[in-house]
Amino acid sequence: xxxxxxxxxxxERLIAALAADVPPVxxxxxxxxxxxGIAGGGVVSIGLVFALFxxxxxxxxxxxxxxxWMKWAYTISLGLIAVAATVRLARPIGGSLLMLWxxxxxxxxxxxxxxxxxxxxxxxxxxxxxLGGSWDRCPWRxxxxxxPIFLGLLWSFRKLAPTDLRxxxxxxxxxxxxxxxxIYCLHCDEFAAVFVLTWYTLGILxxxxxxxxxxxxxxxx
Amino acid sequence: MRHSEAxxxxxxxxxxxxxxxxxxxxxxTLVPLMRSFFRRRMRGDEDIEDxxxxxxxxxxxxxxxxxxxxxxxxxxxxxxxxxLIDHLRRRRVSVPIEDVEAILATEGFEExxxxxxxxxxxxxxxxxxxxxxxRDTHLDGLSVAEAADGARIGRSDVKVSVHRGxxxxxxxxxxxxx
Numbered sequence: 001x002x003x004x005x006x007x008x009x010x011x012e013r014l015i016a017a018l019a020a021d022v023p024p025v026x027x028x029x030x031x032x033x034x035x036x037g038i039a040g041g042g043v044v045s046i047g048l049v050f051a052l053f054x055x056x057x058x059x060x061x062x063x064x065x066x067x068x069w070m071k072w073a074y075t076i077s078l079g080l081i082a083v084a085a086t087v088r089l090a091r092p093i094g095g096s097l098l099m100l101w102x103x104x105x106x107x108x109x110x111x112x113x114x115x116x117x118x119x120x121x122x123x124x125x126x127x128x129x130x131l132g133g134s135w136d137r138c139p140w141r142x143x144x145x146x147x148p149i150f151l152g153l154l155w156s157f158r159k160l161a162p163t164d165l166r167x168x169x170x171x172x173x174x175x176x177x178x179x180x181x182x183i184y185c186l187h188c189d190e191f192a193a194v195f196v197l198t199w200y201t202l203g204i205l206x207x208x209x210x211x212x213x214x215x216x217x218x219x220x221x
Numbered sequence: 222m223r224h225s226e227a228x229x230x231x232x233x234x235x236x237x238x239x240x241x242x243x244x245x246x247x248x249x250t251l252v253p254l255m256r257s258f259f260r261r262r263m264r265g266d267e268d269i270e271d272x273x274x275x276x277x278x279x280x281x282x283x284x285x286x287x288x289x290x291x292x293x294x295x296x297x298x299x300x301x302x303x304x305l306i307d308h309l310r311r312r313r314v315s316v317p318i319e320d321v322e323a324i325l326a327t328e329g330f331e332e333x334x335x336x337x338x339x340x341x342x343x344x345x346x347x348x349x350x351x352x353x354x355x356r357d358t359h360l361d362g363l364s365v366a367e368a369a370d371g372a373r374i375g376r377s378d379v380k381v382s383v384h385r386g387x388x389x390x391x392x393x394x395x396x397x398x399x
Contacts, residue, residue: 010274011252011270011273011277012249014274014277015245015249015277016245018244018245018278018281019242019248022240022241024238025285029285029286030286033285090286091286091287091288091296092286092299092303093296093299093321159285160285161279161300163299163303221279221283
């Protein structure tokens, strides 16, 4: 190839310096990097659950129950969709938040389940079902547990290249919130679908909003 | 446009596999491309070399975000566009900048990609002198004087070669259509 070697001296020196460090890059680099960031932050969040809230006392029975898996199916599916969007938005011209439309599926399924549960419950019990025993703490705890995961994602993004920083921040916040909610299930013994639909979702959305808010500042490169 | 998408992409892929020489060749090849990209979109000249260097660093440090299965030039110009916007933001200048698809069209890559194959096949039927004259003046954008100096022939010779070459091409195209 006959490249135009009329590069300036400084630029030529820069290229030589950059070319001195060319490690191979794995395929699916972005996905691995993001998974690693979430896992790292997730370990810290699990530690926080044990230190601050404690494991739910009936955990060993609960894992055989329906409501535990209803909650996990909801938060994990949100987490996977959010991670897929984050991976896409982590590269230049990565697409838009429209990729999040599959979120409608778990939300609608959980809403249907909530309606079905309420139909089986006397009306005067609806309020206690909706508020559970921890409605005023749940969203904030999810948000708190999302913080280490979001920090892990910031580490991931140091080698990534989002060009729509607000959208990338929102997707990263959503992913952090959804995985934080998944981890919070280790402690939380609420069982009503309408509780999860409202208060878990609220905590996850708070994390996403915060991510969108600070994304343009913290994701710059 | 001397470098095709395929060439740049091959260099990038080799660099991603750890080939330092290919990576250096890629960065060197991109320098003139980046210079003309920024020159076309900036008023002053003084920042252009800074921008080129910032973009080279970005291409290097963010190379993991290039997906080997996607067009390389789209990725490249998206990175360059981001660096330009960030640069202008730091200077607190606001200038509207086209989106990446518009950039790809202006930088001529779309046509270059599809057209090159056909042109190469067509030109291969001409004499070397005629093919080179057409390539220089009509594809690479050289003036007649530059083409003449490059090929060490007279200017009128270039003009005649272009004229005869294009006529021969037209005849061949008519033949193919029949």
